[in-house]
Amino acid sequence: MIRLFAGLILLACFAAPAMAGPDAAAVNNAEFRGKPPANDKIDPIVVKAQVLLDRANFSPGEIDGKLGENAQKALRAFAEAKGLIVNKQPLTPEVWSALIATSADAIVVDYKIAAADVKGPFLKKLPARMEDMKRLKALSYTSPREAIAEKFHMSEALLAALNPGKKFDQADQTISVINVIAKETKPIATRVEVDKSAQTVKAFANSELIAFFPATVGSEEKPTPSGVLKVTSIDARPHYRYNPDYKFKEVRSRRAFTIRPGPNNPVGTQWIGLSAEGYGIHGTANPSKVSKAESHGCVRLTNWDADKLAKLLKKGIEVAFIERQAANRK
Template sequence: MFRPFSVARFAIALLLVSAAPAVAAGLDAAAINDVAAPPAKLPDRGQLNAFVARLEILLDRAHFSPGEIDGKLGDNAQKALRAFADANGLSFDKAVTPELWSGLTTASEGPAIVSYTIVDADVKGPFAKRIPARMESMKSLPALGYTSPREALAEKFHMSEALLQALNPGQKFDKAGETIAVANVVDAGKPPQVARVEVDKTRQALSTFDAAGKLLGFYPATVGSAEKPTPSGTLKVTAINKNPTYRYNPKYAFKGVRSKTPFTIRPGPNNPVGVVWINLSGEGYGIHGTPDPGKVSKAESHGCVRLTNWDAQRVAAGVAKGTPVAFIDSATSSATATR
C-alpha cells in the first residue's frame, strides 16, 4: 500500500544520505596505508582522518596504546604519542615531526590495514540481545557476551565499531568467508616479562617496565574516582583471572547500585570488568578490562584501574604473582624511561 512521503521526511532522508558518504570520504584501506608523511599540523579533533588512523595503529603496534582505534585525534592518542616521543628522546608539541614519524614507522613492519576473512568463530555467538545499563539487571543474564559480530570483530582488532564500519561500507559482518578490512594489530609474539607496573593517577595511564627499567608498554587507563579513589603506594599482583565472574559487594556502595545484598555477574567481554582481572593486594582493587573501550580515561571507575580489554590482556600476559604495582602521580612517574 502506497503511503505519502512528506516533504519533511524527504528532507531528513536526503540529509542522511548526503551526509553518510562524507563521514568515510577518503577513508579506506588504501588511503590509510598510503600515508607517507605527517601533515604540517595535527588534524582537527573528532574528525575521521586517514593519517590519524595510521598513527593510532602504529602506536598500538609499538605498545603505546591509543586505546580504541577510531581514526580521530583524541586525548588518548595524543597521550600515547607524547609518551612515545618522551621514551625515544623526541619532541612532540602541536605537530608530528619527521623524526617522530620515522620512529613510529620503523618500530613495526607491514601495512596498517590488512584484509581479514571472517571465520565461523567470529559469527557463531551466542550474542546478547542487549546489555542492561544497571548492574542489578545483569545478574540474571547467562553470559555477558558481545551484542553482535561487528562488536566482536571491532574489539578483536582494537577498533571502534564506527571505524570498522567506515572501512567496510555496507558490510554486516555476519557471514563466515567474507573478507573485510581491519587494523593490522594482532601480535602473536610472546610478551616480555614485566618486572614493575606504574599507575599514574594524574596522567590516567599505566606503564610496564622490565627489570632494567626499560619501558615496555604504555596504556591509557581510567584510574579511580572521587567516590572511590585508587590507593597510594605499592601493591602486588596476587592473581590473574581470565573471563572473570564479577562479584558485587554492597559495602562498596557504588553510585547507582541499590542492592543491599551481594550478587554475581557472569563472565563475558561485556562483564563490568571485561575479559581479565588482575587482582592486587589491596582489598577490592585490581587492573581489569571494560565493556566500553571508548570510555577509557574519559569516565570514572569504581576505584580500580580500567583498561581496554585488549590492553588488559597484554598487561596480564606480562605480569605474574608478586609483580609490584606502584600508584603514583605524574611528578614521580618514570614512564619517560628509555626503551
C-alpha cells in the same frame, strides 16, 4: 521560476561532494606531511599512527582514527621513550619517522569473516544496571560488529567507515580490518606504574619502559589507592562479584551477587588482582570511554590492553600508584 531553477542547478554544481570514509589504500599509503590532523574526524594518517603505536606497545586505546586524548598520550609516551621532543603537537615529522621505522607490515588488510565471528550467542541488549546483569548466562558481545571491532582493537565507527554498506553478520564475507600483530611475550615486567593524574599505566622491565596504556583511574567517590601494592592474581574471563560493602551509588542491592564472564562483564576479559581488597586492573565493556569516564576505584583498560598487560606480569610484581602531574604543579 526559470531563475530559481537555474540557481538550484548552479548550487548543485558547486556543492561539495559527500566525504567518503577512508579505505585500505588511503591508510596503508598515508604519509604525514607536517600538517596537524583534525581531532574530530577519522583521518588515515591517525589510523596508521595508532596502529603503529599499538604494535609498539604504546597503546592509543581504541583505534578510532581520531587524534584524541588517548592517541596524544600514547604519542607523547612514545616520543619520550625515543628521546624525541614534542610540544603542543604530539605528532611531528620526527615522531612519524620513528613510528614508521617500527613496522613495515600493512596497516589495513583483508579479513574473511569466520563462522565463529557470527555464531554468538549475542546479547540483545547490555543491561545498564549490574543487578540485571546477574541474571544473564554470559556477558557476551551484542553483535558480530562489536565482536569483530574489538578483535582488531578498533572502534565500530572505524570498522564501518572502512567497510561501507557491510553488516558483518555473514560468514565468508571479506572485509577490511586493522592488521593487529600479536607477539607472544613472557612475564618480563618488573614493575607497573599507575599515574592517577595522567590516567596512564606503564610497565617496566627494570628501568626500561616496555608497555604504555591509557586508563580510567578512580573517582572522587571511589578513589584509587595510593602507595605500592602487589599483583595477587591474574584471571582471564573473570566472574565479577559485587560486595554490598562497596556501596556503589548506582547499585541498590544489599546482597552480594555474581555476574558471569564475558567481554561485556563489568571487569571485561581480564582481572589483575591487587593486594588491596576489591581493587585491581581490569578490562571494560566500553573501550571508547577509557580515560574519559570514572571508575569505582580500580584501574580500567580496554579488554585487549588488559589482556596484553596480564601477559607481561606474574604474581608479586609491584604496582606503584603515583600522582606525578600533581607533584609537578607544586
